[in-house]
Amino acid sequence: MEPLLLPHIHNYHKIDVYESRGGYQMLRKALSMKPDEVTDEVKKSGLRGRGGACFPTGLKWSFMPKQTDKPKYLCVNGDESEPGTFKDRQIFEYNPHLLIEGILIASYAMGVHTAYLYVRGEYNHWIKLVQKAVDDAVAKGYLGQNILGSGFTLNLYLHRGAGAYICGEESSLMNSLEGERGYPRVKPPFPAQFGLWGCPTTINNVETIANVPIILQMGAEAYSKIGAPKHPGPILVGVSGHVNKPGVYEMPTGVPLTEIIEKYAGGVTGGKTIKAVIPGGSSTMVLRGEALAGVTMDFEGLKAAGSSVGTAGLIVMDDETDLIRVITRITAFYHHESCGQCTPCREGTGWMHKLLKRFETYEATAEDIDLLLDVANNIEGNTVCALGDAAAWPVQSFIRQFREEFEKRVAPRSAAREPETLSATA
Amino acid sequence: MFSEQQVKRIEELKAHYQHPKSVILEALWMWQDEHGWVSEEGMKAVAEVLGVPYHHVYGVVTFYTMYNRAPVGKHKIEVCTNISCMLRGSDRVLEHLQKRLHVKTGETTPDKKFTLVEAECLGSCGTAPMMQIGDAYHENLDEAKVDKILSELK
Numbered sequence: 001m002e003p004l005l006l007p008h009i010h011n012y013h014k015i016d017v018y019e020s021r022g023g024y025q026m027l028r029k030a031l032s033m034k035p036d037e038v039t040d041e042v043k044k045s046g047l048r049g050r051g052g053a054c055f056p057t058g059l060k061w062s063f064m065p066k067q068t069d070k071p072k073y074l075c076v077n078g079d080e081s082e083p084g085t086f087k088d089r090q091i092f093e094y095n096p097h098l099l100i101e102g103i104l105i106a107s108y109a110m111g112v113h114t115a116y117l118y119v120r121g122e123y124n125h126w127i128k129l130v131q132k133a134v135d136d137a138v139a140k141g142y143l144g145q146n147i148l149g150s151g152f153t154l155n156l157y158l159h160r161g162a163g164a165y166i167c168g169e170e171s172s173l174m175n176s177l178e179g180e181r182g183y184p185r186v187k188p189p190f191p192a193q194f195g196l197w198g199c200p201t202t203i204n205n206v207e208t209i210a211n212v213p214i215i216l217q218m219g220a221e222a223y224s225k226i227g228a229p230k231h232p233g234p235i236l237v238g239v240s241g242h243v244n245k246p247g248v249y250e251m252p253t254g255v256p257l258t259e260i261i262e263k264y265a266g267g268v269t270g271g272k273t274i275k276a277v278i279p280g281g282s283s284t285m286v287l288r289g290e291a292l293a294g295v296t297m298d299f300e301g302l303k304a305a306g307s308s309v310g311t312a313g314l315i316v317m318d319d320e321t322d323l324i325r326v327i328t329r330i331t332a333f334y335h336h337e338s339c340g341q342c343t344p345c346r347e348g349t350g351w352m353h354k355l356l357k358r359f360e361t362y363e364a365t366a367e368d369i370d371l372l373l374d375v376a377n378n379i380e381g382n383t384v385c386a387l388g389d390a391a392a393w394p395v396q397s398f399i400r401q402f403r404e405e406f407e408k409r410v411a412p413r414s415a416a417r418e419p420e421t422l423s424a425t426a
Numbered sequence: 427m428f429s430e431q432q433v434k435r436i437e438e439l440k441a442h443y444q445h446p447k448s449v450i451l452e453a454l455w456m457w458q459d460e461h462g463w464v465s466e467e468g469m470k471a472v473a474e475v476l477g478v479p480y481h482h483v484y485g486v487v488t489f490y491t492m493y494n495r496a497p498v499g500k501h502k503i504e505v506c507t508n509i510s511c512m513l514r515g516s517d518r519v520l521e522h523l524q525k526r527l528h529v530k531t532g533e534t535t536p537d538k539k540f541t542l543v544e545a546e547c548l549g550s551c552g553t554a555p556m557m558q559i560g561d562a563y564h565e566n567l568d569e570a571k572v573d574k575i576l577s578e579l580k
Contacts, residue, residue, distance in 0.1 A: 084551050085551070124561040163493075240514075282508075315551075
């Protein structure tokens with residue numbers, strides 16, 4: 001497949017080069033259509049969100065009310081903080097105008113006149129690159145008042161975060177944009193009814209929005225035939241860990257994980273065998289290396305394998321990897337990033353980390369395995385946002401898939417301490 | 427206090443949002459870029475220029491990790507130790523920096539030139555291990571590369 005999101009064209013990030021290759025023509029096309037026709041085209045394409053939840057994008061857009069006296073907003077989520085994920089940064093650097101064109105088309109379809117691009121604070125270098133692209137688009141009349149003489153107006157503002165994984169959660173992102181602490185909100189009400197400042201709002205991931213001009217270019221019919229039928233389109237897969245050529249690779253959805261590792265990422269370092277793979281960023285469920293045959297990188301393929309696409313951040317671990325150390329580090333991350341609003345997540349992530357440290361140092365008891373699982377099970381589903389689930393799933397799946405690794409770390413009987421209850425002050 | 431030029435910029439930014447509170451993060455960035463950290467004076471200045479209560483600004487500052495709540499060295503070195511970097515040797519990078527700078531993680535060198543901290547995933551997993559210094563990402567690190575980067579920092 002020819003790359004569509006990250007085409008190999010020199011200086012494509014420059015507006016002149018982008019225009020010379022047909023850039024901003026899809027904006028013209030969209031402006032000649034009725035807004036609902038644009039949404040229908042995105043619906044027909046089968047595009048699903050690339051930010052982790054795989055929600056159908058056109059359907060999400062259609063939730064925005066048609067008749068309202070309030071302003072409507074689009075928030076584009078470039079918080080990109082899920083460990084193992086580094087794809088949106090490639091779009092910022094190599095194809096910012098595709099993103100801007102996508103934002104324009106999406107805004108036109110939903111009747112939005114103000115859009116925000118929220119980018120994690122650490123990406124300041126890339127914020128400057130995208131701001132330059134936005135300024136160039138304004139200068140050429142693609143953004144601002146009466147765009148291309150159509151009467152349509154869109155202002156696009158970049159908003160820099162300041163270090164908080166949770167702000168990638170859509171309601172937390174809105175609170176952060178409002179200048180609040182980035183606490184997630186209880187849903188319902190959903191953002192399309194009550195979003196930014198209580199107004200109808202849609203939040204889409206950067207890569208999702210970058211797919212929109214491609215859909216108009218190819219037509220929904222042709223787009224829907226790329227890759228996996230129920231989760232079509234090009235997808236940016238980030239491969240990291242023990243591979244020879246880590247990096248972001250564009251491919252159709254539905255490519256087998258083994259092919260991604262062998263063909264795209266050059267195979268496992270040192271020719272070792274694979275012990276474990278996390279397919280879609282650190283919160284997705286881990287898979288055993290020997291169970292990868294036939295598993296494909298798409299919504300259905302990974303669901304059938306007991307995991308999920310997430311952000312398509314594939315982390316490969318070879319047969320010498322200390323998986324207890326890995327899950328302890330992942331859990332430390334979720335403990336650090338828990339916003340503290342919900343008790344099960346605030347306390348539970350710390351308890352899980354404390355328990356895992358026992359396994360790391362060979363001080364655990366046999367009962368600690370089920371205690372750890374019990375804590376994870378009591379976090380899952382009991383929090384305002386999905387961070388609790390994201391913290392529980394890796395722990396649950398590491399125990400389910402690699403219980404023997406935990407058993408190996410139990411202290412010898414004589415050295416084992418008396419069972420104790422967990423203190424809240426980990 | 428913010429300069430006249432900074433206040434002008436803040437006024438421009440206020441027009442982008444329904445409420446001036448939305449400019450808190452950016453105003454804090456402006457303060458930190460100039461002073462290196464966000465002091466009580468900084469929070470008060472942000473509260474005043476935006477017309478929001480001081481306690482609200484304090485609440486925001488303490489939620490986010492990137493605002494320095496105390497002075498840091500001229501160069502803040504943030505080493506990612508999350509999973510993808512860990513799998514590719516971030517331990518070695520961190521240990522090497524500790525030895526070279528004679529500091530533990532979280533400490534500043536006596537000459538106030540370097541502060542060494544661990545960071546969560548910085549979105550550079552394909553070029554791991556990595557560290558961030560200021561806005562710059564330094565990727566695919568090994569000991570020799572770290573030495574070279576340190577020697578080039580004034």
